[in-house]
Amino acid sequence: MPELAEVEFFRKRWSAGHGATVLAVRLHAGKKVFRGTSPTLLKRKLTGATLLDSETAAKQMLFRFSGSGLPRAESRWLGIHLGMSGELRVEPPDYAATKHDHLILVQQQRQLVFNDPRMFGGVLFHTGKTPPAWWTRIAPAILSKEFTVEAVAVFLRRRARAPIKAVLLMQERFPGIGNWMADEILWRAAIHPQRLAGSLKPAEVRTLHRECRRVCRLALGTIAGKGRYLPPNLNAHIPKTWLFWHRWEDGGRCPRTKRLLVREEVGGRTTCWSPVRQKR
DNA sequence: CCAATTGTTATTTA
DNA sequence: ATAAATAACAATTG
DSSP: OOOHHHHHHHHHHHGGGTTOBOOEEEEOTTSGGGTTSOHHHHHHHHTTOEEEEEEEETTEEEEEEEOSSOTTOOEEEEEEEOTTTOEEEEEOTTOOOOTTEEEEEEOSSOEEEEEOSSOOOEEEEEEESSOOHHHHTSOOOTTSTTOOHHHHHHHHHHTTTSBHHHHHTOTTTSTTOOHHHHHHHHHHHTOOTTSBGGGOOHHHHHHHHHHHHHHHHHHIIIIIOSTTOOOSSTTTTOOTTSGGGTSSSTTOBOTTTOOBOEEEEETTEEEEEOTTTSOO
């Protein structure tokens, strides 16, 4: 499920546990979400640690914990990727874990739950004074200064023969963009998803860049919430003027042209577009 | 039984 | 050799 803003939404849920100690760690060792990680080490190092703060980058979250005991102890860094079906929840102290709750951090007042039925998500763990490489090597955010028109143009030239839809899903240049955001961006930019990346004119590249930023900003504002306010459920505040609400319904119509939307596979993913608005 | 799913990676093909 | 297409992963739902 989760793309950029949705990931931020879930991270904020767990911020309920900032400043609180982890009394116990419950996990499903051996499950696929722990590939590349030692569940034993994670459990040992996080038990007794305090959750200090957290951040989001692309589709990943990083939670920082103090070391227990020694004041100069190294930090503990927990990375979570939600994959296709993952979510974070906050449950009461007496909550009983269910089948797909692969990692639970038990605190005095609550349990922080990572649930992921399909297990395309994953958990990473690191101990050290600075954030690990798997975190710092994430590409610069779309809303950062480094995400320039020129950087987009260079990338599109290198991926010239791939459909633009597929290129927007490449995390090394468009971190956090997933299937529905890519469609939303192309729909707003009025670019056909099957256009080859190298065929975009300079003006179209500028538009694409601008709509990438706009969709990220709007999605973060409506899904992840502003300031301290967290919407009760995901997507609750997305306006009906977005492609988002119409892309999956049969007979769905473009919110702008009111004409029927098209749904087809592009770049290996189901893609929705408005044929009147987005010409080949 | 078949097809579908908002993600990533390994493998195969061009 | 490089990049694009495809398969695979796992679980559930319609």
